[in-house]
Amino acid sequence: MMDSDTSDLSQDELFEHYRFEASKGQEPLRVDKFLMNFIENATRNKIQQAAKQGHIWVNNKQVKQNYRVKAGDQVKVLFEHPPYEFLLTPEAIPLDVVFEDDQVLVVNKPAGMVVHPGHGNYSGTLLNALVHHIKDLPNNSSGRPGLVHRIDKDTSGLLVIAKTDMAMANLAQQFFEKSTEREYVALVWGSLKEDEGTIEGPIARNPKNRLQMMVFPEGEQGKDAITHYKVLQRLGYVTLVSCKLETGRTHQIRVHMKHLGHTLFNDGRYGGDKILKGTTFTKYKQFVENCFKILPRQALHARTLGFIHPTTGKQLLFDSQIPDDIAKCIEKWEGYAKHLDG
Template sequence: MAEFTPGTDDAESDELFEHYSFTAGAGQVPLRVDKFLMNLIRNATRNKIQQAAKAGNIRANDVKVKQNYKVKPGDRIRVLFEYPPFEDLLTPEDIPLDIIYEDDSLLVVNKAAGMVVHPGHGNYSGTLVNALAHHLGEMPLNSSNRPGLVHRIDKDTSGLLVIAKTDQAMAHLAQQFFDKTTRREYLALVWGNVADDAGRVEGHIGRNPKNRLQMQVFPEGDQGKEAVTHYKVVERLGYVTLISCRLETGRTHQIRVHMKYLGHTLFNDARYGGDRILKGTTFTKYKQFVENAFSLLPRQALHARTLGFEHPVSGKAMDFEAPLPEDMSACIAKWRGYARHLSDE
C-alpha cells in the first residue's frame, strides 16, 4: 500500500507541472516505477510516464530514475507531469457570466466565488476562460499564452476582473498593471481586532518551502517577490474585523498571506488556517455560532470590490464596483449581530 501526498491542484498556481508524491508501503513487492505510477495515478498513460522519465521528472528518494527502476518498500517516489498545451484545454462552454461592462476593447466581469479563472490541473472545464471562449470566440494571448487575461483572482475569491478583447487592449492594460497604476480595492473579513485603523504591509511573498500549496512572507526580502498591501479598518465586529485592502502589487494570495503575517488570517481561509476558531471564547454556544458563520460563507472572506484603469483606446478613467455577494454579506451581518450582543454585556 502506498501513502499518497497530493501535489498542487490549485489552478491559480504559477506551477507548470502536476506534482504527485507516494511512499511505498512495507509490503511493496519490487515493481517497475512506470507500472507503480500507472496503478496509482488516474489517467496516467504509459506514454505520459515515459515522457516524465525522459525529462528527468521521476525521482526515487530524490534521485532521478528511469522508467524501469524497481520500487522497493519505503521508497519515496515523486513525479512531475508537464501541463498539456493551453490550447488543448480551451473548450468554449456556455457558462453564464456577470458582465459589468463591455465594449469593443474589453469587458469587466464580476467573478463568482468557486469559479476558477483559467484551466489547469484538476480544473480543465468550467473556468472563466472557458466561458469567455464561448462568449467572445477569439481572444488575444497574454505572456503566459492565456487568452484575454490581464490579471486574476483566486478560485474562492469573488469580484472584478478586466478581460482584454484585442492585442492593443492586452498590451495597454498589462502595462498599467506592471506600472501599478490600476486601482484595486478588496474587502476582507479577518480574525481578531486589528489594532491600527490603517496600515501598510510590506514583505516579499514566495512559495512556502514546506508546503507548496501555500505562499509565505519573507520579511528580509531574501526570497520571493516584492509585495505591498495597504489596509484600512471598515468595521470592528468583536472577534473579527472587516477591512479594505488596496494593492500596490499583485502577488499570488497576497492579501491572504499578508494578513496572516500580521496575525489576522482571513475568516474561513482553509489554506491558511482561517477555518479554525482563532479568536473568541471557549463557550459551546460561541463555537456553534462560528460554525454557523462558516456554513454561511464556505470560503475565504475576500471580495475584489473595486477596479479602476485607463481605457486602452479612449484614455478615459474607468472605475467599477461590485457589491458584496450574498454569502459574504450574510456572514458579516451575523457577526454584526454578535458584536452588538457583546457590547450589551
C-alpha cells in the same frame, strides 16, 4: 517501427504542462512528493506514471520518481498532448458583465468559479465562458486568451478582460506599472491594532507546504508585495477591512493578513476555517460554525477595479456589491458584536 513508450520522445515533441522552481529553502525531496505538494488534485499514482513515461524533467534532463529535488532545481512536467487550456472548449456559462465595449470586458466573477483550466478543473471556468462569449480573444504571455490578471477560485469580484492585442499590451503595462486600482473587502480574524497601515513583505511558496504562499520578511526570496489596509468595521472577534493592492502576487491579501496575525475568516488553506479568536463557550463555537456554513469560503471580494481605457485614455472605475454570503456573515457578526458591547 516506433515504440509506443513515450519515454523515447524528445523534449521537443512534448508539451510543457507545469514548470516549478525549487526555492532556496528547499530540503532534498523526492520529485514525486515535491510535485504532489505543488499540483492541486494530483494523485501520487498519476505523478509516478508520468515519471515512468519519462515525462518529468529536472534542469532539462529526464528523471525518475526517486530523484531528489534540491534548491534551485527547474522541475517540468511534459506530456504528448497540449495542456488542456490550449484545447479550450467554449461553454455557454452566464457572465455577470459589468462593462463591455470593443476593447475590454469587465466581469463580476462569482465565488467557486476557477478563472482558467488547470489540473482537476478542465471545464466550467471563466475562460471557457469567455471564449464562448467573445471570438478571437488575444493570448497573454502564458497563452491564456483575454486574461490580464486573475483572482482565486473562492474569491469573488471584478476582473478586466482584454478583447484585442492592443488592449492586452496596454492593460498588461498598467498592471506592471502598478497604476491600476484594486480594492478588496475582507473579513479577518481578530481586532487589528491600527485603523490603517501598509504590509510589505516578499511572497514566495512555503517550502513546507507548496500549496501555500508565505512572507519572507528578510527578503531572502520571493517577489516584492505591498498591501495597504484600512479598518472598515470592528465586529468583536473579527474585523472588516479594505485592502488596496499595490502589487498582485498569488494569494497576496490572504498571505499578508495571515503574516499580520489576522488570517481571513474561513480561509481553509491558511487555517482561517478554525476558531482563531473568541471564547471557549459552546454557544460561541456553534455561532462560528453557523457563520462558516453561511460563508463556506474565504471572506474576500474584489470590490473595486480602476484602469485607464486602452484607446480613449479615460480613467474607468468600477464597483461591485459585496456578495450575499459575505454580507450575511457580516450581519451575523454585527449582531454578535452588539451582544459583546452590551
